[in-house]
Amino acid sequence: MTITLKTDLCQILDIEYPIFLAGMAGGPGTADLAAAVSNTGGLGTLGAAYMEPEAIRDAIRKIRELTEKPFGVNLFSISATDDNTRMEEVQSELNQIRSSLGLSPKAAEEVRTPSYFEKQFSVLLEERVPVISTAFGVLPEPFMKQAKQAQIKVIAMVTTVEEAILAEQAGCDAIVAQGSEAGGHRGTFDLTNRPLGANIGTMALVPQIADRVKIPVIAAGGIMDGRGLVASLALGAQGVQLGTRFLTAAESGAHPSYQQRLLRSTEESTALTTAFSGRPARGVVNKFVEFWSTNGIEPLPFPTQNTVTRDIRNESAKQNNADYMSLWAGQGLRMLTSGHSAVEIVKDIIQKAEAILSPE
Amino acid sequence: MTITLKTDLCQILDIEYPIFLAGMAGGPGTADLAAAVSNTGGLGTLGAAYMEPEAIRDAIRKIRELTEKPFGVNLFSISATDDNTRMEEVQSELNQIRSSLGLSPKAAEEVRTPSYFEKQFSVLLEERVPVISTAFGVLPEPFMKQAKQAQIKVIAMVTTVEEAILAEQAGCDAIVAQGSEAGGHRGTFDLTNRPLGANIGTMALVPQIADRVKIPVIAAGGIMDGRGLVASLALGAQGVQLGTRFLTAAESGAHPSYQQRLLRSTEESTALTTAFSGRPARGVVNKFVEFWSTNGIEPLPFPTQNTVTRDIRNESAKQNNADYMSLWAGQGLRMLTSGHSAVEIVKDIIQKAEAILSPE
Numbered sequence: 001m002t003i004t005l006k007t008d009l010c011q012i013l014d015i016e017y018p019i020f021l022a023g024m025a026g027g028p029g030t031a032d033l034a035a036a037v038s039n040t041g042g043l044g045t046l047g048a049a050y051m052e053p054e055a056i057r058d059a060i061r062k063i064r065e066l067t068e069k070p071f072g073v074n075l076f077s078i079s080a081t082d083d084n085t086r087m088e089e090v091q092s093e094l095n096q097i098r099s100s101l102g103l104s105p106k107a108a109e110e111v112r113t114p115s116y117f118e119k120q121f122s123v124l125l126e127e128r129v130p131v132i133s134t135a136f137g138v139l140p141e142p143f144m145k146q147a148k149q150a151q152i153k154v155i156a157m158v159t160t161v162e163e164a165i166l167a168e169q170a171g172c173d174a175i176v177a178q179g180s181e182a183g184g185h186r187g188t189f190d191l192t193n194r195p196l197g198a199n200i201g202t203m204a205l206v207p208q209i210a211d212r213v214k215i216p217v218i219a220a221g222g223i224m225d226g227r228g229l230v231a232s233l234a235l236g237a238q239g240v241q242l243g244t245r246f247l248t249a250a251e252s253g254a255h256p257s258y259q260q261r262l263l264r265s266t267e268e269s270t271a272l273t274t275a276f277s278g279r280p281a282r283g284v285v286n287k288f289v290e291f292w293s294t295n296g297i298e299p300l301p302f303p304t305q306n307t308v309t310r311d312i313r314n315e316s317a318k319q320n321n322a323d324y325m326s327l328w329a330g331q332g333l334r335m336l337t338s339g340h341s342a343v344e345i346v347k348d349i350i351q352k353a354e355a356i357l358s359p360e
Numbered sequence: 361m362t363i364t365l366k367t368d369l370c371q372i373l374d375i376e377y378p379i380f381l382a383g384m385a386g387g388p389g390t391a392d393l394a395a396a397v398s399n400t401g402g403l404g405t406l407g408a409a410y411m412e413p414e415a416i417r418d419a420i421r422k423i424r425e426l427t428e429k430p431f432g433v434n435l436f437s438i439s440a441t442d443d444n445t446r447m448e449e450v451q452s453e454l455n456q457i458r459s460s461l462g463l464s465p466k467a468a469e470e471v472r473t474p475s476y477f478e479k480q481f482s483v484l485l486e487e488r489v490p491v492i493s494t495a496f497g498v499l500p501e502p503f504m505k506q507a508k509q510a511q512i513k514v515i516a517m518v519t520t521v522e523e524a525i526l527a528e529q530a531g532c533d534a535i536v537a538q539g540s541e542a543g544g545h546r547g548t549f550d551l552t553n554r555p556l557g558a559n560i561g562t563m564a565l566v567p568q569i570a571d572r573v574k575i576p577v578i579a580a581g582g583i584m585d586g587r588g589l590v591a592s593l594a595l596g597a598q599g600v601q602l603g604t605r606f607l608t609a610a611e612s613g614a615h616p617s618y619q620q621r622l623l624r625s626t627e628e629s630t631a632l633t634t635a636f637s638g639r640p641a642r643g644v645v646n647k648f649v650e651f652w653s654t655n656g657i658e659p660l661p662f663p664t665q666n667t668v669t670r671d672i673r674n675e676s677a678k679q680n681n682a683d684y685m686s687l688w689a690g691q692g693l694r695m696l697t698s699g700h701s702a703v704e705i706v707k708d709i710i711q712k713a714e715a716i717l718s719p720e
Binding site: 002003160161179180181198200201202203204205207208211212221222223224225227228230231232234235236266267268330331332334335355356357358 | 362363520521539540541558560561562563564565567568571572581582583584585587588590591592594595596626627628690691692694695715716717718
């Protein structure tokens with residue numbers, strides 16, 4: 001049997017199992033969850049993309065208090081300026097939702113989304129995090145250089161063969177091949193001519209990428225248990241990245257209403273939407289997604305849409321109302337479990353995989 | 361190793377390898393290709409959905425001249441009447457394409473698509489074909505009864521867990537779980553509220569279906585070689601169905617211009633469209649698909665759109681012009697090979713799978 005759970009990638013990153021926690025920004029990907037996954041022998045990841053630099057520093061220090069194992073921090077590698085055109089149109093749509101939540105309406109004022117990336121990156125460098133992973137693009141050349149000099153491993157998420165080749169050429173140590181099943185934001189670098197991103201299924205994407213890059217490939221998208229792990233290794237991946245499966249872990253930062261909705265959902269419950277952030281992402285369809293798919297109004301681009309919808313998502317969470325918060329999730333929802341800790345989830349994945357791989 | 365290529369499904373269908381040729385209607389799925397795949401030890405399938413009953417009989421007899429092995433015949437299990445509303449609108453759009461091909465324009469006359477299904481089924485019954493497979497639905501109860509009485513094995517293609525349960529309850533011997541990567545028509549039974557069908561990636565769909573039915577599951581969608589075969593078995597499937605990989609086989613009936621276009625395409629070249637038949641299907645984006653995605657006109661429902669576009673597809677083929685013919689294909693196109701016979705393709709799949717499964 002040429003399939004082994006002890007892949008080269010495990011040695012490169014000094015981890016026991018090639019199981020990666022997806023970088024889940026906006027709440028779920030806490031320091032607790034990241035540390036818990038790392039303590040199991042996989043690689044935990046802090047979902048830091050939306051966090052303020054000093055909050056990231058605090059979270060990194062908390063992770064280090066909770067584990068001595070390697071971990072990663074995930075950022076959005078993108079320099080996008082706000083697009084305030086059509087602000088009036090979009091705010092008047094959002095004000096309908098605000099009134100239903102008892103929020104006061106907002107005027108069509110210009111927004112300026114603070115661009116944290118450079119400061120966020122400086123913190124990761126200063127704290128010498130073991131792994132930096134990025135979505136939406138690879139680290140720009142000067143940042144990549146600094147990361148390498150600090151002996152930080154760099155992983156980029158990609159959605160096409162072309163992006164995988166770019167990531168390898170840029171010096172990434174590994175890439176995450178994100179199939180269309182995956183929950184959360186599509187990692188697609190350039191949305192020109194593909195407003196919903198590139199959406200290639202994991203079964204087709206992983207081998208096509210593995211055939212064209214030498215660096216290790218981590219499969220993502222629809223992988224929920226040991227079956228998906230073994231399948232991904234058979235396709236040529238050296239590891240798997242899971243987000244959805246960990247959303248209901250004991251250490252998850254996902255809102256309880258979000259978790260409850262996930263546990264009532266099926267493989268058909270999700271869709272791609274740009275309504276929450278302006279970038280395409282897969283989540284469980286709720287009232288907010290339906291509202292934007294029927295109102296005939298185009299959401300603003302990233303990050304502006306994300307900034308102007310934040311008060312609504314926060315209030316929805318405060319009211320324990322899953323109708324207006326982002327319910328990021330992949331297509332494997334029937335395989336979701338509840339009431340387990342991260343260590344129990346990883347053990348379950350490994351045991352199921354070993355059972356498949358064990359001699360009869 | 362609990363993964364074996366000799367699955368129960370092989371015994372049920374009396375085949376050597378659990379490799380199935382997809383039912384490719386409209387040209388590619390010829391008697392020659394079906395017989396060739398069956399002769400390799402897999403299960404070949406005649407793509408008979410659009411064929412006249414007596415032509416099916418001739419093809420079945422030709423298959424039996426070419427092989428003594430079991431084979432299948434694929435039909436569309438759907439009773440759809442023509443929708444002639446908006447015929448003027450659609451024909452005037454099509455007439456723009458006709459003029460560019462040198463075809464004379466068509467008036468907005470009512471079309472009546474002949475409904476062959478009952479006669480097609482009678483031929484399969486009379487000829488006692490070993491396997492009947494269906495798309496768009498399961499065999500209606502009286503037909504299922506007759507098939508069972510004739511000891512014909514019945515396979516239905518499904519795209520959701522609900523459809524899989526319906527197929528099992530209806531008495532199917534096996535089901536094809538069609539992931540979103542798959543080329544050709546989406547098998548989704550009911551398109552209400554999902555105009556492009558259910559599109560769950562293979563990695564997520566197969567285990568969720570395998571968890572909920574007892575009959576064998578055949579994985580389809582993005583599977584192109586031995587890696588996809590082993591991955592599918594790890595996910596809980598007992599076999600794999602491939603269409604795209606056989607489109608460029610020596611015995612394929614796919615038009616040479618179609619094959620050439622496929623061999624120049626990538627994982628990003630395909631999209632879902634209803635422009636050719638009125639039902640959603642995945643194919644390489646060409647001028648015809650682009651025309652219908654930008655003209656703001658809704659194609660007519662199946663089978664009417666298929667009937668009114670036939671002269672255009674035929675003329676496009678006659679002119680060796682791939683711009684206006686349906687180029688059905690899945691998302692694994694970079695793994696497509698050329699210049700091989702069906703037997704070489706199946707041998708390659710099996711050898712790669714055995715290499716993955718062999719002890720190190």
